Amino acid sequence: MAGQQQTAHDPFVIAGEEFGSRLIMGTGGAPSLDVIDAALAASGTALCTVAMRRLDPSTTGSILDVIDRRGVRVLPNTAGCRTAREAVRTAEVAREALETDWVKLEVVADERTLLPDPVELLDAAQTLVGLGFTVLPYTNDDPGLARRLQQAGCAAVMPLGSPIGTGLGIANPHNIELIVSEARGPVILDAGIGTASDAALAMELGCDGVLLASAVTRAQDPARMAAAMAAAVTAGRLARLAGRIPRRSHAQASSPIEGMAVL
Amino acid sequence: MAGQQQTAHDPFVIAGEEFGSRLIMGTGGAPSLDVIDAALAASGTALCTVAMRRLDPSTTGSILDVIDRRGVRVLPNTAGCRTAREAVRTAEVAREALETDWVKLEVVADERTLLPDPVELLDAAQTLVGLGFTVLPYTNDDPGLARRLQQAGCAAVMPLGSPIGTGLGIANPHNIELIVSEARGPVILDAGIGTASDAALAMELGCDGVLLASAVTRAQDPARMAAAMAAAVTAGRLARLAGRIPRRSHAQASSPIEGMAVL
Amino acid sequence: MAGQQQTAHDPFVIAGEEFGSRLIMGTGGAPSLDVIDAALAASGTALCTVAMRRLDPSTTGSILDVIDRRGVRVLPNTAGCRTAREAVRTAEVAREALETDWVKLEVVADERTLLPDPVELLDAAQTLVGLGFTVLPYTNDDPGLARRLQQAGCAAVMPLGSPIGTGLGIANPHNIELIVSEARGPVILDAGIGTASDAALAMELGCDGVLLASAVTRAQDPARMAAAMAAAVTAGRLARLAGRIPRRSHAQASSPIEGMAVL
């Protein structure tokens, strides 16, 4: 697509690693490995997340087979952790399991909102950076906390648009713009995306990438929605770079005012 | 792009004619013919509008050369007309000039808002349909007027998102959804698009296509914005077809709740 | 209340008649006459609407007893009419029944949306003005149609915020502002109000009054909601007159920057 070419010289880099897509996929919520396989293919993603859980003897096949076959980099998360201690241990386990020191850091305050606990999150981020991890924290949309996480040495900040799995989109675009305006590194919109226009908006606000799972894996047609998200991220990025027209409260003609014939 | 393939079997048809793109481009507002040429190429559009004006001896080159070279179908408009009579005469002139009986019908109430005059618009639509024209009316977002225009025999309805050139996006998505839900033919979102996410949203609301001009021609980088809009229309269409997740007021985890290790 | 005094010199006039409240109440949707009686009292309204229907021998008591006891002026509507002809006849009947030539003109396009049919509505308005009626039309939020209705001699225009009974508030504030900015007479926000802040917003946008029914009559506590709406209309009107602060994209301290002690 035209867009593809136009972004050729617009690399997406996290912690010195370049990725061929600005769409990061979560792999949770899909009904089967075949569905996630098709979705990953359609999404064109180059990075996707996994969770760490006790071995379940009853399961057959592994998400890693799909990820490895697709040549996608794996990003373990600390989903389900409620304290810094749990999250740090989970990151350490993931490092041994997946031979990566990258981690999507999640420390949530409660099951109902799944919103980050700012205190435990910052504590965990500081500890993991000290242990040599490349930390990508899932955070709320508070510019103050985002600044603290960057000061702590996080490789990126990943503010939410709205709570995980709600599909409510970007509740507070002004906060995302503030975070972007003072960011030292990549800003990745994480959580809340419901449909393609939400992903496009995230990029238009200046985010460097989008991370989503449910919007694709729980859609009626996950592969098609994955293709939609890929196009939306491209669209939003191009629009950001192209420089949109200002909003005007009054109309402006797009056809000439002069030269009307007398009919 | 993955998206491209996924829409291969999703034809866009107006009055029996199939178009290869759901993005219709207006050609007004660009600083030069070269700029519009590059924008049309990047947009992938198959249909674009022109206005009818008195010959200006000072101009060199014609928008038609660009349109013909790109193999794009031309759609004359009646921009600037304030009465049904003017609009009908302008359509008749355009038919002789461009050898097409297709017309984008515009009858505006005033220069400040450029909003349609519902009475003159409906009158002109009825007359032009009677004269054998294929009428694509630019209308407001009133479902009642849209219904009347379809009853009058219009080939499509083209409701505005917000006033021409404002870039305010889709002010009243609920009305667009109502128009789509009872439409007999294509619904094309016309006017108000400011950036890519607006175009994606239009398609997600169920529109069959998007018509825009200023958002591209007045962007800082028109060709890049044209590519953005092409991707956005694809994204929004795919998302519509893929079936988005419902909006939820509470969070839903995308990683398993069970199987947490004891760490 | 302070507000009360502040509005003392801010009369609300329709067709030369002054009203003591900018809140116009519809009387439909209440479970009983006692409920509507309490709601009218709490609302402080000076004008309320009734519908015209065939006599139902099974009913006891009349809404008119309540209205007359409260000393409120009655405004018959043409609810349920689908054509100009029906609406004109209904207005003529109401004139004989209630000895008033005022009418809230409703001509809806369908039962599902209850949105006005612009053609029948304008036709009916022109006819009724010619017959000497004082016409208050319920219209959509299209500035073009509002202008036409005023040109036809309507005493006010009553644009909707959103469809009747939805409680969706004011879907397109920009259109309401446009209607207000070019209005020759009173603009009354009619339909769609769901809660007090919607009514306040209507007044802040420059409306001269608010007409609502379901928001009060179908609330869990109608009398209390009526009091809420009375306060909201006062609040919104005062805020409009007081001149709000501009929206700023960056913060501005409300405490002095200078003079910080060294602690």
Add this chain to the structure above:
Amino acid sequence: MAGQQQTAHDPFVIAGEEFGSRLIMGTGGAPSLDVIDAALAASGTALCTVAMRRLDPSTTGSILDVIDRRGVRVLPNTAGCRTAREAVRTAEVAREALETDWVKLEVVADERTLLPDPVELLDAAQTLVGLGFTVLPYTNDDPGLARRLQQAGCAAVMPLGSPIGTGLGIANPHNIELIVSEARGPVILDAGIGTASDAALAMELGCDGVLLASAVTRAQDPARMAAAMAAAVTAGRLARLAGRIPRRSHAQASSPIEGMAVL
């Protein structure tokens, strides 16, 4: 006003103290003491904030004279503080100066956004509670931080609607609802209010009170805007208690469907 009576049995209590108004006024930003005096009178407030600054020999008259004359309780703030240490010292100074252990705790991260620094804020809150202060923290709209502040023993939480002085209203109503839904004590919407409908909305979302300054002190007519805010807070509170109608995507008639006459 009817509303006034209806709220008679709806006391507003903070830390065991009952207040006669749910509107808390900041006193900064007014052009003169006379203006703030008139605004306080019109607002009907029972609690208002002051800042602590080095004595300025050039000023005549004191905000305290106004506050004392109006019989309003004073609430010192820590505006301008960037660290927990500064804020604690400022609260200690204020306690000696005003003989109150109540404090509006502000610890901001930077001058541009004036957004709270979550880490310093929580640290200061914990320290001040330990020192026996009654702490009312100005916080962001993060439910996680609000919970932490309550766990630390704050007497209320005061989340922002949007950044101080912007008049952008309530950027993320969903977060305010979340904070309210799990609050152990009063929730007071602080910062961002621009006009009356914003204040009404805050109360409808379930806030127990509203704190504002610029919206009144910098309005074109501060006293009138103060009256507007008083009415708006009453309106929003009554609407919350009255139980609004649900939002519906389709219309519902407020006049009877049956009994249409044949005309």
Add this chain to the structure above:
Amino acid sequence: MTITLNGESCELDDDITLVAFIESRTGTTRGSAVVVDDEVVPRGSWPDYRLRDGQRVELITAVQGG
């Protein structure tokens, strides 16, 4: 005599005036009006207007609405 009242057949005394008819049905003339054979009958003529056998009468009154 027999008229059609709001779509249904209805027996009336001969020669009854509209005023009497309306009051007999509603207890008052406040808030009601009639259409007889598609004609709106002006309030001023109700005292003298006498219904006749076979007429179609719409008796309409104000109800809670809008």
Add this chain to the structure above:
Amino acid sequence: MTITLNGESCELDDDITLVAFIESRTGTTRGSAVVVDDEVVPRGSWPDYRLRDGQRVELITAVQGG
């Protein structure tokens, strides 16, 4: 002879056809049309249609728009 072209006086050779006239002004007939004395002249009749002295001609062409 003299015609009024788009509101201004204009000298033309006598007997010029519309085709010749339009091409002389635009270099092509693609995208243009004429209204002569308030009548839209069908493209098919341009070859034979000869302008006459004193006629009011609107020469209209497609431009970038909408």
Add this chain to the structure above:
Amino acid sequence: MTITLNGESCELDDDITLVAFIESRTGTTRGSAVVVDDEVVPRGSWPDYRLRDGQRVELITAVQGG
């Protein structure tokens, strides 16, 4: 004697109490407080507290604010 008041040098009578000092500057003790050499001085001790030469004094008062 000389103290530093709010960052600037300031001459005072020897042995002045805090109460006298504050009232001399503000006309009242309502709404003001002092920090002397980084210590917040409790209101209760102002009558007996005597400023000494060379002390750093922050005299702070309530002003209009957010």
Add this chain to the structure above:
Amino acid sequence: MTITLNGESCELDDDITLVAFIESRTGTTRGSAVVVDDEVVPRGSWPDYRLRDGQRVELITAVQGG
């Protein structure tokens, strides 16, 4: 010997290495790791690390997730 595996009792051959244990359960060492008696065991030491009777083992693996 008996260990506690993910909270449940489990019989194992004596002297089994972690590598052998993990492969016996998952078919691969890719994507899995173990915590033995609250210590995360580095992948590098799995070949030599032998489980002992009574140890508490958490065997953790990557699964689909957010």
